[in-house]
Amino acid sequence: MPKFKLEYIWLDGYTPVPNLRGKTQIKEYDVFPSLEELPLWGFDGSSTQQAEGRSSDCVLKPVAVYPDPARTNGALVMCEVMMPDGVTPHPTNKRATILDDAGAWFGFEQEYFFYKNGRPLGFPEAGYPAPQGPYYTGVGFKNVGDVARQIVEEHLDLCLAAGINHEGINAEVAKGQWEFQIFGKGSKKAADEVWMARYLLLRLTEKYGVDIEFHCKPLGDTDWNGSGMHANFSTSYMREVGGKAYFEKLMAAFEANLDDHIAVYGPDNHMRLTGKHETAPWNKFSYGVADRGASIRVPHSFVKNDYKGYLEDRRPNSMGDPYQIASQILKTISSVSTDVSAAA
Template identity: 45%
Template structure:
């Protein structure tokens, strides 16, 4: 950590206060700030009650959905009488949409339609479930932020090609005051360099939370592939997939929910802001999308991958509107052509380069089959929007400039 004189400290403080105001005031809803610290509850007391036997005929189902921001998750729990073996065993439910930016108070009930079931890693001791849901309005039409419904239609249309996705989810750990976890207050840590895949007390910030999340995802039944520390200190990444169809996006959303819940217990915020720190030489956060079809994954598939890249090159502007929840404006802060990114304005591709829009990994070029990596999606993207437009462009040969999301 650098030591500054009094004048430099004052100037730095002013810069940081401006930076912090910008951090908190942006649209990205996970940028919340607590004006006072929240006293942690005593886990010993909590565990005394959570260790009570749960009746065999009463299970907990936590219904989870995306709210009106398109970024934030909400959840509530109900008691059910028996373990659901398939999604049809779970009933639709409702919630107050006027409190989630999804309805007006005069007609506030929004429907929750269960679409995927996972084991609950929080309420242990019984077969409790996490239930991912779509949201529907009073006419039972998908709400504005229910992008899953259309995504599922596209996946069914391209089912014969067996599209598969892997998501590389980057995120940043924040204290409750909105400043990165582990960073000195009113100052910056040492420059980027030692943190990527780093090991050590001064290189790794928050590993306990990361490893807890990894194990919880495995328990829930997710296809979590790996995890690593990222280039910016207090920034991490994990990978979901490869998983076919809409299930890949389902799993990414549930993994985000699990991450938020575990961070909550540590008193840490999770930020998916694509550029959490703009002052200084710091990397942003993306959610790179790895894409393949069954044919791309077989010998000779490289030619199909190159054809897919060519299709993507003609719809760059359309894709950028789908790759963050603000229609592209969030990603403009991240895709500057620096910090391992390509320019927001132009499409580019290459083998093994991390400064392009779409990368063909070196091992794919050597084997002549595999997958492509679209590096453009932001960390706060909706994976349903990302996977939907990828399938429309590559598998369904859509070429129009219009987009329906």
């Protein structure tokens, strides 16, 4: 039987942002293993801030598996962290307790910076490059440099070969800043694929001597854009029924739950959501048709289609945990009654 290289991948216990971790075990299978065939596997939680040294055992539970195109007979195994009994979710295991709904669709727009030698890729050793303007969807060496496009193209190929629903890439507003988009049906599936795409990007850039900076405002209070992870979302009801009365109730619920959303939309959002650079202030809620400066952007197509379709929450940031982001969006949506006959 062929030997398969199983890369078990999980989120550690660091706060406010967990790190991706991974380790490999070798197992024999006749063909590429199914999720059900993958065993639980222990690890030292004292090295990942998930246990104390005197009782360090934690357990990895496979929850999704993808081909690993960078390895012969390789598999990428997304895992939840469990307590030593292998049944009880670890306190750091957010995935195990989030709201999920296969009818809820999420499209995440993951922005990030390439960094080398402590500064964004393409920045001079001192000062700044030319102002923002030509970099967004830019072409040519002076705009995107000589290696960034090679990396994002390789990353795209890796994701597609792994079966991740990667939907696109583009250079972003700041020099050295890029974006990829992931779409999934259901909170867990969509978030699994975002985390796996992040993992593949981080692993890929090792060979280029380039780091990925996910901080939402790495250049601080300057006239350079921060990085978001805009969350496009819809439910079956939003796509099939919708209506203006329901939409208005939905927006009222998002406004009422502003603090709950900001709490899980990624740390340091106050640095990014300033009301400048096409952002709404973090402590105010707004929505608008095609308004990139609103908390929630309402596409023209949504309004034209009798308030049916998807909406874009522009507040989640690039460091955010997509499990918690998707779950909070669903929690707010689920609080809104679909009985809008009185309002209509």
